[in-house]
Amino acid sequence: MKMTKFADIKGFVFDLDGVITDTAQFHTKAWSKLADQLGVQWSTELQNGLKGLSRMDSLELILKTGNKENDYSQAEKEKLATQKNNLYLQFVQTITPADIFPGIKEFLDELNQHGYLMSIASASKNAPTVLDKLELTDYFEHVVDPKTLKRGKPDPEIFIKAAEIIGLKPEQCIGLEDATAGIAGINAANEVSLGVGSPDVLTEADMVFEDTNKITLANIEANMNK
Structure with a gap:
């Protein structure tokens, strides 16, 4: 655990896919369909390799997997990449507030009640669309625009910007991520890293919650005081 005290935390930086909702399933469907079209064998390994990557980096990995990068x-x-995104957007239209992970809406309400600032650090250019479909736009006035970034995760740039847009230093923030690349980026930004998923996978996170219902301020404070 970093030396940051819970009392120093003023804001929370959220990844979207795999943390707030599972739009990853739609990315998977769209990428696998495109891979099939390109004649690239889809696999669990390839699917896992795409987690946390930008759209163009994901396409490059798929092409490289099929020895088609040139x-x-x-x-x-x-x-x-545009074709894949259009497929993804078709799938996203089916998402509703019922698709928010258990406990996350309650956690956002808790953060609001205690005056914490919030921002979104997602590699997805469609984050505003997804937030709108989930009816969470009012919680996140501040969303990092991936088009303004020079480097993707695991580079810390997106997490540093996510702190900047809510007027905070990175060390005043907790970052929530479900991917190892994202956790690495949070750590490199000097934010406290909260992993959402398996502790066996997110080994570099400062704390990990397998169950999103357990993500509460009290539980976070207890983890930071260990």
Whole structure:
């Protein structure tokens, strides 16, 4: 655990996919459909490798997996990425507030009640659309625009910007992530890292919650005081 005290925390930086809701299932469906079209064998290993990556980095990994990284021009790659995104957006239209992970809405309400600041640090350009479908836009006035970033996760840039847009230093924030690349980025930004998922996978996180219902201020404070 970092030396940061719970009393020093003023804000929370959230990844979206895998932390607030599972839009990862829609990304998986869209990427697997595109991979099939490209003649690239889809696998659990490839699926896991895409977690936390930007759209273009994900496409590059798929092409590399099929030894096709040199088969397309940059313009063609951008068209493929757009095609995948259009598929994803079709799937996203089906999402509702019922798809928010258990306990997360209650946690957001708790943060509001205690005056904590919140922002979104998602590699997805569609985060505002997803938040709107989940009816969570009012909680997150501050969303990092991935188009403004030079580097993707695990680089800390997105998490540093997510703190900046709510007027805080990174060390005043707790970052929530479900991917190892995201946890690495949070740690590199010098924020406290809260993993959502398996502790066997998120081994570098300062604390891990397998059950989103357990993510409460009291439980976070207890973890930081260990």
